[in-house]
Amino acid sequence: MDHDEVQARFSDYSExxxxxxxxxxxxxxxxKCDSCRKEYxxxxxxxxxxxxxxxxxxDAPQRFLESVQGRIRARSQGRFxxxxxxxxxxxxETVSLVTLLVLLVTYVLLVAMQPNRVxxxxxxxxxxxxx
Amino acid sequence: MSLRDRLFLLRLxxxxxxxxxxxxxxxxxxxxxxxxxxxxxxxxxxxxxxxxFLTVFRSIDQFRGDAQLSTWIYRIAANQCKNRLARLxxxxxxxxxxVAVEGGKGDEAAVYEPGVGPGxxxxxxxxxxxxxxxxxxxxxxxxxxxxxxxxxxRLLVILRDVQGLAYQEIVEITGLEEGTVKSRxxxxxxxxxxxxxxxxxxxxERKPGSKAQAxxxxxxxxxxxxx
Numbered sequence: 001m002d003h004d005e006v007q008a009r010f011s012d013y014s015e016x017x018x019x020x021x022x023x024x025x026x027x028x029x030x031x032k033c034d035s036c037r038k039e040y041x042x043x044x045x046x047x048x049x050x051x052x053x054x055x056x057x058x059d060a061p062q063r064f065l066e067s068v069q070g071r072i073r074a075r076s077q078g079r080f081x082x083x084x085x086x087x088x089x090x091x092x093e094t095v096s097l098v099t100l101l102v103l104l105v106t107y108v109l110l111v112a113m114q115p116n117r118v119x120x121x122x123x124x125x126x127x128x129x130x131x
Numbered sequence: 132m133s134l135r136d137r138l139f140l141l142r143l144x145x146x147x148x149x150x151x152x153x154x155x156x157x158x159x160x161x162x163x164x165x166x167x168x169x170x171x172x173x174x175x176x177x178x179x180x181x182x183x184f185l186t187v188f189r190s191i192d193q194f195r196g197d198a199q200l201s202t203w204i205y206r207i208a209a210n211q212c213k214n215r216l217a218r219l220x221x222x223x224x225x226x227x228x229x230v231a232v233e234g235g236k237g238d239e240a241a242v243y244e245p246g247v248g249p250g251x252x253x254x255x256x257x258x259x260x261x262x263x264x265x266x267x268x269x270x271x272x273x274x275x276x277x278x279x280x281x282x283x284x285r286l287l288v289i290l291r292d293v294q295g296l297a298y299q300e301i302v303e304i305t306g307l308e309e310g311t312v313k314s315r316x317x318x319x320x321x322x323x324x325x326x327x328x329x330x331x332x333x334x335x336e337r338k339p340g341s342k343a344q345a346x347x348x349x350x351x352x353x354x355x356x357x358x
Binding site for chain 2: 007008010011017042047049052054057058059060064067069072075
């Protein structure tokens with residue numbers, strides 16, 4: 001491997017992602033090439049400094065959640081976070097069936113509760129009113 | 132997706148406020164951290180982070196559950212961040228050259244200034260104020276170097292090296308092939324190395340008695356002896 005090929009593999013080499021053959025070739029090159037070894041040390045140093053940012057990255061500000069919720073409420077004009085209406089918790093088919101049943105029962109009850117009416121056909125085909 | 136995750140997703144789809152609060156609290160620090168490192172500015176990061184969770188809330192019905200919820204949220208954050216960066220560049224041309232770089236955790240006032248500070252410190256004495264200041268300045272320098280990367284390299288360096296995500300997760304967030312992620316990440320790292328080394332050399336040359344200054348003097352002496 002020449003210098004460029006070795007340096008192109010720094011990332012994979014440092015993360016143990018190279019095949020055994022390639023890793024051995026890079027290792028052997030670094031052992032005898034001062035220039036590439038210096039580059040690799042600089043590479044690892046930069047990676048180390050970047051990884052240290054992990055512990056220095058600030059957390060989200062206090063009351064971040066409240067700010068987000070406030071923004072949602074402002075943008076949605078109350079549509080979000082509203083309590084679900086009762087009917088929306090049941091399937092439409094069930095609601096329809098129950099409604100039909102209620103209407104049927106109501107109808108039957110109304111008919112049953114009506115007073116008996118006797119009607120007779122008068123001469124001339126007219127129908128008499130209820131007695 | 133586990134049963135617990137599926138039930139949690141159902142609660143989110145029901146727009147249940149408690150579930151949403153749980154989700155925000157679980158992801159807010161990592162999302163804010165990503166945006167803070169991408170944008171280099173606390174206020175911008177907070178504003179975009181809020182937009183991210185607003186989008187999550189609006190679009191939760193579109194989440195199919197074929198990836199982790201955290202990955203999906205990260206994807207939204209990365210997209211929103213790209214949009215914000217594009218807007219900032221439109222509004223303030225030349226932003227990348229003079230991007231505002233703040234210090235990190237607990238560091239309200241530390242802004243990297245080349246030539247200020249006694250040098251780089253690590254390990255022992257980390258609690259001493261002077262050592263702490265050095266660390267803050269070093270972090271600010273590294274953050275500045277990250278801010279100078281191309282947007283695509285910056286995102287990959289932050290996801291992998293600052294936030295420590297696995298390659299598979301980065302692939303899902305960015306939508307790039309793993310090979311592309313690795314090659315771009317490597318280019319970003321090499322660029323970062325050059326920028327950091329140049330900045331540290333410049334820093335060293337400003338300090339009396341530093342190695343860099345000694346090297347410069349030696350070069351100058353060597354040159355004068357030859358002439």
